[in-house]
Amino acid sequence: MDSLEINKIVACILVVALVVIGLSNLTEILYEVEKPEVAHYIIEGIDDEPTTTDTVVSEEEVEEIPIQILLASASVDKGAKVFKKCSNCHVPNEGGANKIGPALWNIVNKDIGGADFAYSNAMSSYGGKWSYNELNGFLKNPKKYMEGTKMSFAGLKKETDRANVILYLRSLSNNPAPIE
Ligand code: HEC
Numbered sequence: 001m002d003s004l005e006i007n008k009i010v011a012c013i014l015v016v017a018l019v020v021i022g023l024s025n026l027t028e029i030l031y032e033v034e035k036p037e038v039a040h041y042i043i044e045g046i047d048d049e050p051t052t053t054d055t056v057v058s059e060e061e062v063e064e065i066p067i068q069i070l071l072a073s074a075s076v077d078k079g080a081k082v083f084k085k086c087s088n089c090h091v092p093n094e095g096g097a098n099k100i101g102p103a104l105w106n107i108v109n110k111d112i113g114g115a116d117f118a119y120s121n122a123m124s125s126y127g128g129k130w131s132y133n134e135l136n137g138f139l140k141n142p143k144k145y146m147e148g149t150k151m152s153f154a155g156l157k158k159e160t161d162r163a164n165v166i167l168y169l170r171s172l173s174n175n176p177a178p179i180e
Pocket residue numbers: 082083085086087088089090100101102103104107111112113117118119120121122123124130135139148149150151152153156165
């Protein structure tokens with residue numbers, strides 16, 4: 001093979017390469033898709049700016065509805081069903097005996113702790129009364145609300161469950177406490 005022949009072959013390859021490149025450019029030109037300047041699927045009411053509801057907030061930061069308001073739409077019957085989770089350890093009726101946990105007759109506004117049960121130090125020394133607020137906080141997460149309590153119960157995470165069971169607890173009395 002002399003150098004002229006090699007030159008021809010190189011020239012051939014170049015031409016083929018050029019044609020291929022040219023063709024691909026041509027198809028690009030022919031089929032170029034016009035990109036819209038704005039997306040056409042904008043949905044009313046949705047914008048790019050994050051709104052407060054988009055922001056992830058931890059459970060603690062969410063402002064809770066006061067228990068007194070939740071009690072207004074709670075149900076004693078539903079609360080009795082929720083109470084099945086408690087009844088292994090608690091007796092609800094008047095004069096009921098302590099089980100694993102203390103009897104719960106007249107519990108609303110009762111002093112926290114006392115001599116009627118072998119309470120943990122945490123509960124004995126807590127002070128105050130079982131107001132609706134205290135019950136709501138305690139039943140949501142007993143161990144977190146009252147560190148050291150011996151009530152082995154994970155808690156009622158749903159506020160409606162808590163409201164229903166608290167309204168049920170309120171009914172465990174001959175003279176139910178006012179909701180205030
Ligand atoms: C595994 C057993 C167990 C379960 C389940 C349980 N508790 Fe308790 N509960 C206890 C014990 C034990 C105590 C005493 C805690 C202490 O001394 O720290 C207690 C204490 C309480 C008190 C305070 C009583 C008082 O006399 O001061 C309330 C109110 C209460 N529980 C409500 C409930 C409710 C409502 C449920 C169901 C949603 C429930 N508990 C589920 C064992 C239990």
